[in-house]
Amino acid sequence: MLIKRAADRMLRGDDIASREITDHGVYLNRRAFMTGVAALALAPWSREAEAQGNLQPLPATKNSAYQVQEALTSYKSITTYNNFYEFGTDKGDPAAYGASLKTRPWTVKVDGLCAKPKTFDIEELLKFPLEERVYRLRCVEAWSMVIPWIGFPLSELIKRVEPTGQAKYVEFTTLVNPEMFPGQKRGIFGFSLDWPYTEGLRLDEAMHPLTLMTVGLYGQVLPNQNGAPLRVVVPWKYGFKSGKSIVRIRLTSDEPKTSWNRAAPSEYGFYSNVNPDVSHPRWSQATERRIGELKRRDTLMFNGYADQVASLYAGMDLKKFY
Amino acid sequence: MSSRVRIALKAAIWIASLWPLGTLVRGYFTDDLGANPIDYITRTLGLTALVLLLSSLGMTPLRVLFRWSWPIQVRRLLGLLAFFYVCLHFAVWIGLDHFFAWRRMWEDILKRPYITVGVLALVLLIPLAATSTSGMIKRLGGANWRLLHKLAYVIGGLGVLHFLWLAKKGRTTPYYYAITLAVLLGVRLWEWLRKRATVASLAPRGGEGARARD
Numbered sequence A: 001m002l003i004k005r006a007a008d009r010m011l012r013g014d015d016i017a018s019r020e021i022t023d024h025g026v027y028l029n030r031r032a033f034m035t036g037v038a039a040l041a042l043a044p045w046s047r048e049a050e051a052q053g054n055l056q057p058l059p060a061t062k063n064s065a066y067q068v069q070e071a072l073t074s075y076k077s078i079t080t081y082n083n084f085y086e087f088g089t090d091k092g093d094p095a096a097y098g099a100s101l102k103t104r105p106w107t108v109k110v111d112g113l114c115a116k117p118k119t120f121d122i123e124e125l126l127k128f129p130l131e132e133r134v135y136r137l138r139c140v141e142a143w144s145m146v147i148p149w150i151g152f153p154l155s156e157l158i159k160r161v162e163p164t165g166q167a168k169y170v171e172f173t174t175l176v177n178p179e180m181f182p183g184q185k186r187g188i189f190g191f192s193l194d195w196p197y198t199e200g201l202r203l204d205e206a207m208h209p210l211t212l213m214t215v216g217l218y219g220q221v222l223p224n225q226n227g228a229p230l231r232v233v234v235p236w237k238y239g240f241k242s243g244k245s246i247v248r249i250r251l252t253s254d255e256p257k258t259s260w261n262r263a264a265p266s267e268y269g270f271y272s273n274v275n276p277d278v279s280h281p282r283w284s285q286a287t288e289r290r291i292g293e294l295k296r297r298d299t300l301m302f303n304g305y306a307d308q309v310a311s312l313y314a315g316m317d318l319k320k321f322y
Numbered sequence B: 001m002s003s004r005v006r007i008a009l010k011a012a013i014w015i016a017s018l019w020p021l022g023t024l025v026r027g028y029f030t031d032d033l034g035a036n037p038i039d040y041i042t043r044t045l046g047l048t049a050l051v052l053l054l055s056s057l058g059m060t061p062l063r064v065l066f067r068w069s070w071p072i073q074v075r076r077l078l079g080l081l082a083f084f085y086v087c088l089h090f091a092v093w094i095g096l097d098h099f100f101a102w103r104r105m106w107e108d109i110l111k112r113p114y115i116t117v118g119v120l121a122l123v124l125l126i127p128l129a130a131t132s133t134s135g136m137i138k139r140l141g142g143a144n145w146r147l148l149h150k151l152a153y154v155i156g157g158l159g160v161l162h163f164l165w166l167a168k169k170g171r172t173t174p175y176y177y178a179i180t181l182a183v184l185l186g187v188r189l190w191e192w193l194r195k196r197a198t199v200a201s202l203a204p205r206g207g208e209g210a211r212a213r214d
Helices: A002-008 A024-051 A075-080 A093-100 A154-161 A259-263 A306-313 B003-029 B037-066 B070-097 B102-111 B113-130 B134-140 B142-148 B151-166 B173-202 B207-213
Strands: A061-067 A107-112 A118-121 A131-138 A143-153 A169-174 A198-202 A212-217 A231-233 A246-252 A287-290
Touching: A075 A143, A107 A154, A118 A154, A143 A154, A154 A212, A154 A246, B003 B037, B003 B070, B037 B070, B037 B151, B037 B173, B070 B113, B102 B113, B113 B151, B134 B142, B151 B173
Parallel strands: A061 A131, A107 A246, A143 A287
Antiparallel strands: A107 A118, A131 A143, A143 A212, A169 A198, A169 A246, A212 A231
């Protein structure tokens, strides 16, 4: 019954009115109550994930304000069809070579323009109140998924270090370690991305309630191929904007250089918001293939999160700031 | 080459080249085409087409380098199998990938260079496939036919460009195909230069003078 009622209350990303976004105090109270039923709420998809092998359950509270009401992509697809060049350029490489990544010990240095820079141990970050949210993921290659992530708002982490008034951007850095990431070894032709992989957001984008510091999916600890032990998820931007296996988060005053932008500036801009009206030079972004579906579906502005995020870009020419 | 050996060779080519199609059909029934089956099917068909196209372009160099005669006897088969895979690749793009969204496909052909060159390669393959019969060779005359079928070099180039331009940065496979094509065309160029030199040296006035006059 509980599960069914929760399902009835599911909202589409583009339907979330601000009144639906839970006040944090209320949320914490609800969390105390929900912790008891969390395992129950997670049950239906944990089973599918567990069927795939040796996994660690990760308790989290379902945040009913962030539930896309579309069929979830299968755990198998989410964990075997990945772009994570640190493991290799093939979509199957991250799952094939994921085991070489060691996620303990792991620390995340949060520094730059802030009053209280700090290096967090991963165990400390896992003690943040974890919530489950179902988001759409739209890859720049015109395919998409629906994924139940587990994490906490990035804003909670950034607030801890107290950004100064000069901080305008946030830079995310992925681990460099060719022993753990075979894709970071130089290939025959010598060109891949420049490591480390760096990504960035404007501070207001990073502080947006949708931006999730992510440590799990499908009720389980985040698999290595999906960016373990922790990654960013920015659901209204193309997937490559969401850095994986993060070791450093830096507050800056200038727009950070980002990896794909350095590699091909005309193809990948700093903003990279999902936008059906702005084509990638080599393919249209008007439609997408939802993994698991046959026919293409129309791509939604800001990946369906326009009501929540369009105001961040008021007055900007999105064709210029692509 | 005895006819039995030739039949065995052709049978081997049929089996090897239909193998990728077989794995796709089997994968469809065993649900083993990965998370994005349409993309996987499209890429498998396209890659097989390119391998067959380069194989057919590899037959003349084999004859040139090793003085074998059999490569020329299977060249047409390889070329037609390449055309078959290009057609399947295109049909999947139209029917499965775009679900007959003609306007969107037309825009893609005009706007995306990798699609433009891909469609151009298909269009250029049609006259070659249509004139592949012995009857057509007779009707066109050997010289005209050979000239027309030099288009295969252009098609090979367009196929490799299509692959290079659609690949994301960091992918190295397309470069191996580009190098292979360069080697295959390079052997032809080398043979052509060698023949020209031989002809020049056999010319009545012969020797260095004739070569210098060229």
